[in-house]
């Protein structure tokens with residue numbers, strides 16, 4: 158829902174942390190986006206293309222790695238992945254768990270020419 | 271072609287500002303609560319009810335986040351307590367840098383408790399840490415039992431759930447036991463209070479939670 162802000166954050170982060178890339182061409186940026194983050198890749202890509210105009214990231218492509226929802230059972234501490242909240246622990250069948258992964262919003266790497 | 275490893279959080283800058291804010295809050299000895307919910311679940315009403323009980327015994331400040339208007343800030347200002355307004359101009363959540371500016375308008379050192387009313391939205395605010403000590407999520411009984419399962423990020427990061435508007439229960443179809451079960455499924459440590467701003471149900475218990483947390487926090491800071 159806030160893809161525009163996230164796109165701006167990506168551009169600012171790369172500009173401030175990698176000033177030496179100014180003279181290079183950044184071919185692509187790879188992101189890790191958690192399934193719980195509420196961020197849609199297509200929408201992020203759209204805002205990124207718009208907001209990166211006239212920066213070193215103009216014409217840079219985004220690629221995405223999805224991070225699954227990971228939870229830990231509240232009873233037996235088994236860690237398992239789920240696709241929605243309807244799951245119970247595969248080990249002890251308990252229904253309660255704590256969410257430990259799935260809201261990632263990270264830059265993994267960049268391909269530079 | 272060369273691959274440069276980055277491995278950094280996109281919201282790194284926000285998290286850094288939030289960590290600074292947290293330091294400021296702790297130095298000022300103020301307990302900060304980030305109030306989140308869907309639009310209209312009762313954030314402002316809960317703050318109003320709470321002020322009636324804990325203020326002026328406790329010195330309370332409020333930061334009001336709103337997409338467009340200052341209506342909520344005006345409601346709170348009637349209590350003659352310090353209020354700072356953030357109008358986000360369409361942005362669907364508060365960010366740490368907005369709080370950094372807002373606290374310049376508040377006498378932080380004189381406050382015991384600071385409420386931050388976030389923008390009404392159950393998705394985006396969950397990604398933005400504001401330096402708060404506690405996230406409190408409000409869900410009203412008119413929203414359906416399944417909200418914790420549909421917005422797990424927000425419900426799992428909160429330490430208190432206020433199930434609000436319980437005065438409406440006789441008029442609607444809502445299984446409150448089921449709603450609580452769903453919330454505890456994804457956050458077994460969640461504290462749940464049933465509240466009503468209409469007949470004041472649960473408001474006292476919720477206020478007790480605040481004063482207890484404040485005591486615990488101050489106790490820790492004198493020992494540590």
Ligand SMILES: Nc1nc2c(ncn2[C@@H]2O[C@H](COP(=O)(O)OP(=O)(O)OP(=O)(O)O)[C@@H](O)[C@H]2O)c(=O)[nH]1
Nearest residue numbers: 308309310311312313314315390434435466467468
């Ligand atoms: N019946 C009933 N109505 C309530 C209760 N709490 C709030 N309301 C009403 O619900 C509406 C929204 O309440 P607000 O306190 O403005 O909600 P909010 O979450 O601050 O709304 P936004 O800031 O716009 O997201 C108002 O008409 C309130 O009077 C309650 O416990 N019972």
Ligand SMILES: [Mg+2]
Nearest residue numbers: 313314342387
């Ligand atoms: Mg409000």
Ligand SMILES: [Zn+2]
Nearest residue numbers: 230233246249
């Ligand atoms: Zn288990």
